[in-house]
Amino acid sequence: QQQVKQSPQSLIVQKGGISIINCAYENTAFDYFPWYQQFPGKGPALLIAIRPDVSEKKEGRFTISFNKSAKQFSLHIMDSQPGDSATYFCAAHTGGGNKLTFGTGTQLKVEL
């Protein structure tokens, strides 16, 4: 019940295209859903996050869509750029447990 399922495992997108990464969860106690971007040899950096009382959040080229009834959320990267090539992790926060549960990661490659 603590799992966060993430797909796809890897993704290749053309420059200027839209990258979409999906996550699903079971635990209704999760109260915060961040997305992290990680470059090789570096720690994850917070990209954007959403709370379950909001259906969509947009920050620049990055948008989170959240479907509470389906227990799913997704990251959309508009106008994808080669510099966006990285591994992306969704995560879910357990309020009472003070803990982040990570998805399995998506390796994104944006080609010219």
Place this chain on the structure above:
Amino acid sequence: GAVVSQHPSRVICKSGTSVKIECRSLDFQATTMFWYRQFPKKSLMLMATSNEGSKATYEQGVEKDKFLINHASLTLSTLTVTSAHPEDSSFYICSARDPVRNYGYTFGSGTRLTVV
């Protein structure tokens, strides 16, 4: 913004020796810090949660005698890998939570440990 410094970024040690990794919150006081382990092309696996001034809480399957965690101050947590073996080679990442900011989790830049 919140900054977490992790040191060293890379370390090579011999089998049987111990190595210490430091995690510092630079501009905030972190009552809670977390240590993760990450294998190549895999997700982050939480190893333990440390609270300042108290014993760390280890996740199931993590050997607390091998991975010693100390959180002696509000800005410093250390992970010591004792009697290191080649299978301990991995990428270790710390995270600190800023209690003032809602959901304020910030990650360090990671430490690549290689045991030879």
